[in-house]
Every structure is written in C-alpha cells, then in structure tokens.
Amino acid sequence: MELIEQIWLGSGLYQLTLGRFVMICVGLGLLYLGIVKRFEPLLLVTIGFGGVLSNIPGVEIATGDGLLHLTYVVGIETGVFPLVIFMGVGALTDFGPLLANPRTLFLGAAAQFGIFATLLGALGLTAIGWMDFSVREAAAIGIIGGADGPTAIYVAGQLAPNLLGAIAVAAYSYMALVPLIQPPIIKALTSEKERAIEMVQLRHVSQAERILFPLVLLLLVALLLPSAAPLVGMLCFGNLMRECGVVDRLSETTQNALINIVTIFLGLAVGSKLSAEQFLVPSTLGILVLGMVAFAIGTASGVLMGKLMNRLSKNPVNPVIGAAGVSAVPMAARVANTVGLEANPHNILLMHAMGPNVAGVIGSAVAAGVMILFAG
Amino acid sequence: MELIEQIWLGSGLYQLTLGRFVMICVGLGLLYLGIVKRFEPLLLVTIGFGGVLSNIPGVEIATGDGLLHLTYVVGIETGVFPLVIFMGVGALTDFGPLLANPRTLFLGAAAQFGIFATLLGALGLTAIGWMDFSVREAAAIGIIGGADGPTAIYVAGQLAPNLLGAIAVAAYSYMALVPLIQPPIIKALTSEKERAIEMVQLRHVSQAERILFPLVLLLLVALLLPSAAPLVGMLCFGNLMRECGVVDRLSETTQNALINIVTIFLGLAVGSKLSAEQFLVPSTLGILVLGMVAFAIGTASGVLMGKLMNRLSKNPVNPVIGAAGVSAVPMAARVANTVGLEANPHNILLMHAMGPNVAGVIGSAVAAGVMILFAG
Amino acid sequence: MELIEQIWLGSGLYQLTLGRFVMICVGLGLLYLGIVKRFEPLLLVTIGFGGVLSNIPGVEIATGDGLLHLTYVVGIETGVFPLVIFMGVGALTDFGPLLANPRTLFLGAAAQFGIFATLLGALGLTAIGWMDFSVREAAAIGIIGGADGPTAIYVAGQLAPNLLGAIAVAAYSYMALVPLIQPPIIKALTSEKERAIEMVQLRHVSQAERILFPLVLLLLVALLLPSAAPLVGMLCFGNLMRECGVVDRLSETTQNALINIVTIFLGLAVGSKLSAEQFLVPSTLGILVLGMVAFAIGTASGVLMGKLMNRLSKNPVNPVIGAAGVSAVPMAARVANTVGLEANPHNILLMHAMGPNVAGVIGSAVAAGVMILFAG
Amino acid sequence: MEGDLIGRGVELMLVGMGTVFVFLTLLVGATTLMSGFVDRYLPAPDTTATQPGDGPTAEEVAAIAVAIARHRNPSS
C-alpha cells in the first residue's frame, strides 16, 4: 500500500546517513560524559541531547521551523542567551577573594595567553595548509582557551557561527577535564616546595567594596574597551544585583529560575549545531586539538606568572593558584586546592585560588572584547 | 459633545455583537468549570479568561498587535509552547510503572483507536454532507481522542489552526470529564468479577533503566517515525533531566517556573482562538460531538484490550486499567483505581493503571506523528 | 602600530561625549538612589544600570542589535512587559480592603485629577511656547500623576515612545519620593482633628466576593471603556489566579519568577531610553516638573475628596486616606498610616488606606484607557 | 491656535475626569450589588470554593504519594 511506503520513505532507517549515525553516537557520548562521568552535566546533558535531536533524519528540528533552530536564531545569533547566562554568572560570583587580593588579577591576565597563542596556532595551521581558518575563525577558536562557556559561545556566535558547535563542545569538555589536564602541567612547572607554600589569610572585604567593584569594572571597560562592554556589563549587572542587598528577589530569580531556563535552551540550541554537515568536517578535529593546546598553555602561563609573583612579592604566593586563572569556575580553583593539599596537608588554597579563578572570567571577557574589536 | 460621542462609539455596549456576548458567556462558563467544578483548572481558568478577553469588542487583544495574538504567533504557530509543556510533562512523569510492566504499552496502543475512529467519523460526516472537514482537519480533530492537551494543541497548530480553539477546549473539557465519561463504559464492558481481579505487585525499577528508557524511546522514534520526534523528543528530554540525577536544578525549574509560565501563556493564547468569528461555527459542534465519541471509543478499546491481555497472559490483568490508556494523566488512572476499589475493596490498582496511563501519552504522541506524516 | 591606534579609536575615552558622560552620571545617580536611599530599588537599580550601559560609547547595546535595544523592541514597543508586570501586580494585590468599603473607589477616582490637570498643564506650557508637546505626548506625561509605573510605561510606549525614558524615571522617582512629597500637602489641607478621626473596623470579605470582583471589573471595562481592557484585563487575570484558589502554582510563579524576570528586562529596556540623545533634551526638564505637579495635585484632590466624603457619609472617613488614592502601592498607604498615627497614636489607618490605594491602581488604568481612546 | 490647544486640554480634562468618575461610580454600584448577591446566595463562609470538589482529597493525595513512594523504594 502507498501509505506504508510513505512510512518507510519517511522513516529514519531509510533516511539515515553515516554522518548522522556518527553524530547521534557523539551526542550519546556527551550524555555519557555528563551523566555517568559527571563532566559539566548542566551543559553536556543539554548539548548532548540537542545533538541527538538535531541528527534525527527526516524532520525539521535543528533546521527550518524546528524548535532548536528557532531557539538558536532567537537566543544565540542575537547573543541573548550567553549574555543572560553571564548575568547569572555575575549573580552567582563572589568577587570577595579577588577584592581581598587584587593582584591575583595578574594571574587571571597571564592565563589568557592560551587564548592568543591558540589564535596564532590556528593561523599557523592555516599557513602550513593543514587547516583553513580565517582570522575571525581563529579568534573564535582561541577563546576556547578562556575556559569560559558563555564567553566562547558569545564570541563564536559573533565571529564564526559555523564553528559554534565544535567550539562549545570543546570549551565545555575541556572545562570538565580540568581535573585531568591541569595537575600534570602544574607539577611539571613547580617544585614540591613551591606547591607547599602557605599564603596569608585573606582580609575581610566590606559590602561597600563589593557594591562598588562591579561599577569600577564596568566604567573601566566603558573607557578602555567598549567592545567588551556587553559581556562585562551583564556580568557586572548580575553581580551588582547580588551584592547591593536591595533587590534580593531579582538576584534570587537570576541565580535560579532564569539561569536554569536559559541554560536548558542554550544547551539545546548549541546542540543544534552538532548536525553532521556542520560538525563532521576536518576543522572540528583542528578545533579539538587547538582547544586542548589552549588550555594547556593557559594553565602553564598562569603557573609561571604565579612563580614570578612569588619572587617579586613580599607576601608569599603559591604558584599553584595561577592555574586557576584560566577560569573554569570553580573547578580550577578546586584543582589548585587539591594539588596544594597533596604537597602540604595544612595548605587550604581554595579561597586564594578563587581570586585568580574569577579574575580569569574577567580576563577572558576582556580578551573576547579584544577579539571582537580586531577581528569583528 | 464630540468626545462623549467618541466614548460611546468606542464603548463595548455600542460595539457588542450577539456572537461576542455568547463567547464571553462561554469563557465565563469555562471559568466556572475550572474554579467551582475544579475541572483541569490550570488550563480552563487560563483558556476561559483568554476567551473573555478575546471577545471584548473594540480593542486589539486577540488580533493585530494585541498581547494574546502576539503570544499565539510566538508560542503556538511555532509549536514552541506545546513542545515546552511536553518537556515539562516529561520532567513530571514517572515511567517506573511502565518499566516494571512494559506490556501495559499495548493498553496505551489500543486506546489510540479512539483517535483513528474519530478521524474516520469526521470524514464520514463530511461524506454525508453534515460537516465539511478536510483530511488535515479530521486528523486534528481525531487527536482529541488522545486525551493529551499539548499533543492536541501541537497537532491542531500544525494541521488545522482554524479549529485550534474548539479542539483545545474539547480536549481539556473531556479530560476533565473523565471521571464522568469512563466509569459507565468500563462497567458496561466488564463483569464485576473481572473488575475485582488483583494484580501482582510491580517489581522494583533501577535508576539505570529509568535513565536509559527515554533514550531507547527517542532512538526508536528516530528510526521509525521521525515525524513524532519533536513531541517525543521533548518528552524524553524532560524525563532524562528528571531521572539522570545530575541536573536536578534544571529539572526542578522545568517542573515549576518554566512549565507554569508557559502554561499561563499557552492558556491565554488558546483563549485567543475563542473569538466569536472562529468558534461560533457549525464545525465547533461537530468537534465537540466527535471529541466525546473519540474519548468513549478510546476508553472502550483500552478496556477490551485489557480483557484480551487477561486471557492471554499468565499473570492476571484487570481490564479496568485499560481505560487509563487514553492518558488524561493522572485522572484516568485514578478513575481506574476507584472503579477497581468498588468491585474489590482490597484492590489498589493505582500504580498498575499508571503504566497504561503514561503509555497513553507515548501512544498519542506516536499517533500524532502518524497524522502529521500522512496529513501534514 | 595600526592595531594600537585601532584600540585607541575604539576606546570610550576617545569617543566619549559630554552628553554621554552626563547620562552615565545620571545612571549612577539612579543607582545611588536605589541602593543607598532605597528608593524603589527594583526599578531604579535596573533602570539606572541600563542607563549606564546605554551610554557607553562605541558599542551597540541600546541600539541596533544590542541586547537592550532588542529587549526594548520585544518587550516595550509591543506592550508585553508592562502588561505582564500588571498581571503580576494583580497576583500580588489584595482587593479585600476595597471590597470591604467600595466607596473608597471615589478616593481613587479623585486622585486621578492629577493626571488630567497635568495634561492640561503640558498643553498650557506648549501654548505659551515654553515646551512643544503634542496632545499624545501631553497625555503620556499626565499619566505620571497616576503613580503607577507599568501603566505609565505602557501608555508612554503607545503614545510617546520618544519620552518613555523621562516619563518612567519621573514616575518611579516620584513614587519613591511619596514619603517626602505627601505629608506636607496632607497637613496643609486637613486639621489635626480631621487627621485624628478613627474609622470603623472593616468587615470580613468572603472568598466568593474576592473571586467575583476581578470579573465584575473586567466586564465593566469591557462594556464601557475597552481601550483600558488590556491593562485592566491583565490586572484582573493576575488577581483571579491569586484568589480563585485552584491555580496556586500559576499564581505563585507569577508573583515570583515571572514578575522578577520581567522586572529585570523591563528595567534594562527602560534604561535603554536614557541615551544622551533622547534624554538630554529640554522636554525632559518639563516632564520632571510636570510629573511633580501631577503628584501634588493628585494627592491634594484625593485628600479633598476625603474631606467631602467625611461630611456626606454617616460613618466617619479620615481624609488622610484620600492621599493614598494616587496608588504608589503600598508606599502611599503607609504614609497615610504614619500621618494618622502622628495625630492620634491609636489610629491604625493602614487597612483603610489600602482601599483607596488599590482603587488608585484601577483609577489610573481607567484614565490610561481614556488617554489611549482620545489621544491614541 | 494656542487657545485651541488649551480648549482641547480643558475638554479632555473634563471628559476624562468625568469618565473616570462615572466608571468608578458604576464600579462601586456593581461591587455593592455583587457583594449583596454573594451575601444572599453564596453565604457559606468561604466553603463554596475552598472545599475540594472533584479533585482528590488530602487523604487521597497522601495515599497516592505513599503508593508511589512504596513503588519506587519497595524496601521502605
């Protein structure tokens, strides 16, 4: 009968291609990493499921009028989702440790070297003909080294939407892999004695400082690097709501319902870029390799800057906390704490590492502004 | 004075038509059913109020740039609202009883006969000239028999937007009337002895099964019936968030803030289709009658399949739980439980009836996929 | 190097104009009022921050594809945000005190005189050539006297979007200043003896009355003044959800997550109208002055109506509660309570003042409908 | 021209304020009628709407919750 033939022609079995099959397996693999391995589950579960949905053959989900494509157009092409997530990050971030010791901002600056080294690497691979990245694409790939999901998605959405899927997957995967990637690099660059350094207790930070800091940061960005103002501005807005103490109901909703809703749809929308046609291309492999390199270089430069600061400063600085400068909040700070404890069981570095950790968020947002200014 | 005349010409009293007056009364009637009779209040209160608003003369609310029309365009024409609600349903659904006894899926399959019988009925009424439904419209009307609000709205939005108001009102009204519609049908088709049958306690279901089930379901849909993938996919996504245990904050928001917000605007948007011009047409009467028939046939075929399974199975099956296969979660399962208790005061059928109940949700989403494939 | 020149040309320092500098200071001033002085912080913090963001030079935030401009287009031009906020206000409002003593509606009516007197004033300033307001603009300015933020934003968005920033800032600022503006006016118009009048305890109000009231109000608006139906309809919908007792989960979400999310984006979107080009114009000064006059006249006419009612009524009416008729819920009711306590330490006027206070919300929504009908 | 504008303003003020007063006066009347109607025909102290109608009673809900909990964790 004709109708049965119609079912068969419309079925996934008939229309499945190898590429889509592979990408469904990739999506399931991301779900496995998120659920069983607990790697960044909020994003890998939503991106992974979105990736599976996007590769179902014969139905518009990640294309045309499909839900995931609409979500992508409304939320990512416009930049709305990563900016709102960044507002939520601001509302969840305690800048206290950074305010107690502002010089940890240097560690957050140094760790951004991974971003720019990777940009150079991507252009280098193009120069030798292995890859074919434009400057805009290279800039978007470099941002993976910022270890900050919404920043990477925002920049990729602006500069290289065709690479967004691979960049987001790389960024979140490597953020999840921080506990595996960072310790060997840290240990290779520091001595046991350096890792055992104890740091002086952080001073108390007043509420007035907490309230003024996001405003100071915003004004500095406004004066010097306006292209970073959308990202940094939303971060500062979320943080001001958190700290000002008079809009707690807004801050509470931002930290919960709002960021959760946007995370769900951001993940699905990013997943819509995991279609076989866009993801199974040679550049994806390049992006995954370059992203890993970016992380490693960022970690190393943060640690080296920590060593330099330890020499120059009158107060001791444990160079291990430099690794937290890549951001990946709060995973990288927790890794620094663990590595410090291994070398010295009395050494609680966690709060000291939170300074460079949140400095890394600011640092990569600034680097994103630089990228958008130069390559945009 | 001219201004006073302008007030009079702009007033509702001057512009009111009989049709709008009738529809405002229909809207108030839905509010009465929702508030005083407590029939599906979440939807009847919002749809009813939307219906009243939409029939206020002389102001754009359900047309042009009015809020309800914008909401309809953004949320229903795109399919976004019913799909998000379905994600919420997934996050609220416990598939455990179904996993403990997967054969109850047959009951959920049988109860979908109401859908296809009604499709035939709608085409039959057209053939004899009483109504004038196209195949697409008949398919959308049939889905009322699925007893699943978001599925009915999704299919009507795709296949027959002009009938959406009547279809949604019929679907939710009959879902609310399940405690009145089903018992006489069940009793007519079963003996007291059959209704008294006790079933063996359900086995325990592990978390791994709960996590894998939505993925198995999604992959099967992807391979066999991709046209059902948007609906089933969102159901599975919500359920995976619920069961995977690593994204509880997303699951919690989906079950509360997100589904509540979307329910409010879904109801108002559906209400915008209760304008006199669209609702007070002969086809509405046909839809209401056909919808009732669909419910009755679905209930009957579920019960008859229960009787068949009881004969063929080595474990006893109480045919009453077949009635729960129409979905209308959890009302139909509760009705089955009540009918079972009447026949045998020691007979707690509730969990046994939840299996076919949630199977009915899957069944009608699959039937929706068939309709969209053939009629779309 | 060329790149460094590019940074310098792109920097805020290079592109800053005096106007933008002034407006950034205005935004910081609003933040100061909201955070330190605690004036309407939910709105002044969000509007103030949005104002700072909007005046950062060299980046699209409040223009083009910038987040704040998108938010403005989606949420304010369409009227969606103020309407949803009004739904939330309905869900937060207890009409009980008004139902216990419906005649307090007259106080809410009288206080709207501020609106129409200001309309006349704006046209008068135009007639003498000091300002240049059209009738539409004068109507939008008058609504400031309604002391109701979302109503003012809704009307300004419909009638005079170019003045929206100044009108919203004036409305929220004066609402915050109610404790300073109202007491001298009240005292000038009443004797100590009048302010000491004690009122009879309010009767109990049944749930049936609470449920029926929003429907009665909606039907009256539908029959007499449909142009007020969008605003009043959403207010009634929110209130019906609150009082009907069967959709508590929708009501709870409306009162929390939904209104908070919309408040954040409403504030930012209003802030996007604080750009130097639109705000630093002579009309802004006129709007600020006229808004203050509107508040004062509204307060005075409410008090005078209270005196009249006290003479005509058999139950005593403390004229102080008339001042609460301007709305500014619940600040104005609290001010009335304080002034009453000063004159008579046993005089708890709070619940008596809540009646005219919520009546003022209805009154200004009705006045908004009149304005949209005549000037729209 | 200026006179026209003022005239238009005065007219708007009178008609507008009149409309607000007429409307709220009618609302006073309608509300009073409604309260009288409720007092006469729906006098039960809040029970009309707060009593569970067709919905499940608290006991039913509790029983269902217990049944579900037992099902999910049969060892308890």
Place this chain on the structure above:
Amino acid sequence: MEGDLIGRGVELMLVGMGTVFVFLTLLVGATTLMSGFVDRYLPAPDTTATQPGDGPTAEEVAAIAVAIARHRNPSS
C-alpha cells in the same frame, strides 16, 4: 468522491492504528531488552549513577561552604 473520502479514512485508520501497534510492540521489545541488559551488566542497586563521580563529595561541599563563610565573616 464521498466513497473516496471514506476509503481514505479507512485506509488512514488501518495504517495509522497498525503503525501505533507496531511501534509500541517494538518499544515493548526494546524496553524488555534494555531492562535485561541493565539487570545483567549494570546490576548495582542504583549506585552507578547516584554515586558522586568526579563531582565534589558532600564533605568537600561542606568544607568549601565553611571556608567561604569564614572568609566573608571572619569574626564567626
């Protein structure tokens, strides 16, 4: 013409209902296979996924919370 419509309806009914049954029958099979697979290869009572893997343990979370609290309010 009318016959055609009825014929189309009958055809849709048979094929549609058939599809639903075939699909749900396959789902019964797939679910049963999946449960058997889980029973054989992932038998641990719920521990596969509920045990904290790489995430912080409850103690770690508590320690972090205490550290943060101390930092914010050193007098306590």
Place this chain on the structure above:
Amino acid sequence: MEGDLIGRGVELMLVGMGTVFVFLTLLVGATTLMSGFVDRYLPAPDTTATQPGDGPTAEEVAAIAVAIARHRNPSS
C-alpha cells in the same frame, strides 16, 4: 601570504595580550584605589547599605502583616 597570516597572528597576540595586561593592571589600580577610598570614607562595618533606610523596619513589616492577617480572618 603565509608569512602575512603568521605576522598578523603574532601582531594580534602581542597587542591582544598587551591589552589584557594593561587593562587588568589598571583594574588592579582602580580596585586598590576604590578599596582605599572605602576604607577611609565608608568605614562602617557593612552598615552603610544593610541598615534599613527609608524602607519599613522589621517591626513595621510584622505589624502590617498582623493587621492584614486580622483583616482577612477577623476571628483569629
């Protein structure tokens, strides 16, 4: 051509990294200045902003809540 690309990359790296460092160095300075300013002029231990200003005090809120509760349920 390849040399150009590499050259552009090196230039971007140097200027970009330089900008990040200059910006964060200025932020260190601004933050330090701000903290010094707060320490000198706003020294009160957190009271500047956490003390209720024009808002109602906790007692006022409680009194209002009681008044509302009494009004809604006068028998209590």
